[in-house]
Structures are given as C-alpha cells and as structure tokens.
Amino acid sequence: MSTDALRTRAAALDERHQATDLRERFALPDGVVYLDGNSLGALPRAVVGAVSDAVEVQWGRDLITSWNTHGWWDTPRRVGDRLGRLVGAAAGQVVVGDSTSVRLHQALHAAAALRSDRRVVLADPATFPTDLYVLDGVARQVGWIVEHVTPDEAPARLAGSQDVAAVVYSHVDYRTGRLWDLPTVTRAAHDAGALAVWDLCHSAGAVPIGLDEHRVDLAMGCGYKYLNGGPGAPAFLYVAAEHHDGFANIVPGWHGHAEPFAMSGGYRPAAGIDRARIGTPPMLSMIALEAALSAFDGVDIAAVRERSLSLTAFLRECIDVLVPGTAYASPDDESRGSQVAVRHPDAYGVVQALIARGVVGDFRTPDIVRLGVAAPYLTHADMLTAADHLAHVLAADEHLDPAFTTRNAVT
Numbered sequence: 001m002s003t004d005a006l007r008t009r010a011a012a013l014d015e016r017h018q019a020t021d022l023r024e025r026f027a028l029p030d031g032v033v034y035l036d037g038n039s040l041g042a043l044p045r046a047v048v049g050a051v052s053d054a055v056e057v058q059w060g061r062d063l064i065t066s067w068n069t070h071g072w073w074d075t076p077r078r079v080g081d082r083l084g085r086l087v088g089a090a091a092g093q094v095v096v097g098d099s100t101s102v103r104l105h106q107a108l109h110a111a112a113a114l115r116s117d118r119r120v121v122l123a124d125p126a127t128f129p130t131d132l133y134v135l136d137g138v139a140r141q142v143g144w145i146v147e148h149v150t151p152d153e154a155p156a157r158l159a160g161s162q163d164v165a166a167v168v169y170s171h172v173d174y175r176t177g178r179l180w181d182l183p184t185v186t187r188a189a190h191d192a193g194a195l196a197v198w199d200l201c202h203s204a205g206a207v208p209i210g211l212d213e214h215r216v217d218l219a220m221g222c223g224y225k226y227l228n229g230g231p232g233a234p235a236f237l238y239v240a241a242e243h244h245d246g247f248a249n250i251v252p253g254w255h256g257h258a259e260p261f262a263m264s265g266g267y268r269p270a271a272g273i274d275r276a277r278i279g280t281p282p283m284l285s286m287i288a289l290e291a292a293l294s295a296f297d298g299v300d301i302a303a304v305r306e307r308s309l310s311l312t313a314f315l316r317e318c319i320d321v322l323v324p325g326t327a328y329a330s331p332d333d334e335s336r337g338s339q340v341a342v343r344h345p346d347a348y349g350v351v352q353a354l355i356a357r358g359v360v361g362d363f364r365t366p367d368i369v370r371l372g373v374a375a376p377y378l379t380h381a382d383m384l385t386a387a388d389h390l391a392h393v394l395a396a397d398e399h400l401d402p403a404f405t406t407r408n409a410v411t
C-alpha cells in the first residue's frame with residue numbers, strides 16, 4: 001500500500017470515528033503529534049479556566065472560606081465519584097489525592113490487615129519499579145513473602161492454594177503495552193481466598209476496567225496520564241464497598257477522621273471511603289484534575305477504547321507499510337493497551353530524532369520506542385504522520401546523530 005492509499009484510509013477511518021474525536025476539548029501545540037499521553041496527558045481546555053478561577057477567585061478572593069463555599073473539603077470524594085465512572089466504580093468507593101506510590105502503600109497495608117492469616121503476595125517482576133519498591137517495603141513491614149509470578153501465570157499458581165494474601169498487578173504493562181486479563185486473574189485470586197489489587201495507571205481513561213463488575217478489591221492509579229490531570233496530578237484509590245469497614249488506613253491522617261474538627265486525641269475512622277483520606281489535598285491540582293475529567297463528559301469509556309484500538313491498529317499498519325520488518329513489544333491483538341511499543345536497538349536516538357520532528361513519544365529501557373495513543377485527542381491522520389516521520393528518521397539514520405544519542409533527558 002502506498003502512502004497515498006494510507007492517507008485515504010486515514011481519512012475514511014477518521015470519518016468513521018468522528019463521534020469520539022474530542023480534539024477540540026484539548027489545547028495542543030500546532031505541528032506536534034503527541035504520543036506521550038501515557039506519561040503526561042495533554043492539557044484539557046477546561047483546566048485553564050478552572051485553575052485560573054481557583055487561583056484568582058477561590059484562593060485570591062474567598063480565601064479560607066473556600067473550604068466550604070467552593071466545596072474544597074469534599075473534593076477528594078467528589079472528584080473520586082467523577083473518576084469512578086471511568087473505571088467502573090459506583091459512587092462512594094474512590095478517593096483522590098496523594099501519589100500512586102502512597103496509595104499503593106496504603107492499599108497493600110490494608111490488604112495485609114484484611115488477610116492477616118496469609119503470608120504470600122504475587123507480583124509481576126516486570127511491573128513499574130515503584131510498585132516493586134513499595135511492595136518490598138510493605139513486605140518487610142508486614143512479613144509478606146513476595147513471589148514473582150506474571151499475571152498470566154497467576155491463575156495456575158493460585159489454583160488450590162491457601163497461602164496467598166493478595167495479587168498485585170498492573171493492568172497494562174508500562175513498557176510493552178500488554179493489557180492483562182483483569183477479570184480472570186481477579187476471579188482466580190478470589191477462588192483462592194486472596195485479594196486482587198490492581199494498578200490502573202496505564203488503563204484509567206483508556207480502557208474499560210469494570211472494577212465493580214469484576215469485584216476488584218483495591219485499585220489505584222495516577223491522574224496525570226490518560227486522565228489528563230496535569231503534571232503531578234493527584235492519584236486515586238478504589239476500595240470496594242465490601243471492604244470499607246475492614247479498611248485499616250496505615251496513614252490515619254485527620255482528613256480521614258470521623259470528626260476531623262473535633263480535634264480529639266484519638267483516631268476514629270470516618271465511615272465509607274472517607275476513611276482512606278489522609279491529609280490536606282493539593283487543592284489547585286485537585287481542581288485541575290476535576291476540570292480535566294470533564295473532557296470525558298458524554299463519552300463512554302468503551303467508545304474511547306474502540307477509537308484507541310482503531311488508532312493503534314492503524315499506527316501499526318502504517319509502520320508495517322513504511323518501515324517493513326519493524327519489531328514490536330506490544331501485542332497485535334486486543335490484549336494491547338493504548339500504546340504501540342516498537343523495539344529498536346537505538347531506541348533512545350530514534351525517540352529523540354522523532355521529537356525533533358514534532359512526534360513526541362518516549363524511550364523505555366532497554367530498546368523500546370513507546371508510542372502512547374491517547375485516543376480522545378489523536379486521529380488516524382496523526383498515526384500516519386508519526387509512522388511517516390519514523391520512516392524518514394530511520395532512512396536518513398537521524399537516530400545515530402550524536403545530538404540524539406547523548407542521554408541527557410529525564411524521561
């Protein structure tokens with residue numbers, strides 16, 4: 001197929017997926033194909049006015065009264081409920097604030113308390129490092145033994161076992177983009193009397209998750225990737241309603257107290273998800289995240305996923321035509337999250353050369369060119385543009401230019 005034929009196909013696909021093209025809801029620079037929304041989501045237009053109002057009116061004019069008059073106090077739960085729609089959680093089970101690492105730490109301690117008679121926890125050795133670091137830290141504190149078992153091996157390990165307290169998995173592998181089978185692994189955990197704890201960083205806002213439907217016990221994720229909450233956006237924690245009464249908060253801060261303003265000496269947990277709160281939330285970031293979530297208003301996450309699958313399939317098709325022989329780390333079927341991961345021995349240089357051409361993806365060690373596809377603001381035409389630039393980079397050996405191979409970037 002020629003580039004012209006791909007262009008015609010891109011136009012037809014964009015026409016077909018017109019209803020889920022939410023580009024107008026985002027402010028993106030001209031001339032950039034942004035394929036790093038799985039690291040830092042783009043800026044939703046609604047955030048600009050919301051943050052400006054939060055600074056000038058709420059903070060600047062209304063000062064401390066804003067905790068009540070602008071609903072600041074309730075933000076962690078209110079934003080949690082709004083976010084819950086995107087991850088398949090009914091109201092009252094999601095709280096927003098702090099980082100994914102902190103929320104994971106909290107969830108793991110709660111899981112240990114809920115399964116205090118068990119000692120083993122299963123985790124994927126290839127998961128995002130913070131998950132392993134936090135898990136190892138909690139394991140030292142509670143006496144857990146961490147077994148490295150991949151999500152697809154977990155059902156066999158769990159079958160007939162009675163020693164596993166919890167499985168702790170990332171829904172989508174951050175490097176390969178592999179979407180793990182959350183329903184099957186969760187069911188296998190429950191059949192063995194274990195809890196299922198999921199890190200949703202790479203699926204929230206991109207993939208239907210169905211936390212309630214699949215009876216996930218605990219889950220967390222960040223607000224700054226596909227949810228577009230901005231740099232360092234607050235994370236979220238899901239605690240299934242059935243665990244609220246047994247949820248022991250390892251960081252029992254005053255915002256999770258039953259009567260925070262009683263200022264009493266002893267901690268009494270609030271009812272429901274409020275007991276998972278910790279301390280004062282970063283209000284400007286909470287307001288930014290809340291406004292960012294409005295970019296999903298009126299859109300079902302299943303429709304976002306449909307668009308994403310079409311975009312990633314087409315990106316791969318374009319790469320296959322324009323850069324024959326490309327190797328991939330990401331799956332070719334529906335077990336693919338919202339990214340295409342290309343393997344290349346000079347992946348770092350390839351990513352830098354692409355960025356210089358306005359195609360912004362990122363590098364993940366050792367050899368991955370990670371092309372994140374945040375469906376709401378990307379088009380099939382963008383996919384072709386990205387593949388075309390990749391072909392030009394490789395054809396001209398731009399990726400070998402010392403300007404692009406010197407490693408000085410953070411990401």
Ligand SMILES: Cc1ncc(COP(=O)(O)O)c(C=O)c1O
Nearest residue numbers: 099100101128130170174201222
């Ligand atoms: C799967 C996963 N978990 C956790 C994190 C980061 O956690 P935190 O928000 O605490 O930095 C990331 C960041 O990319 C991630 O990909």
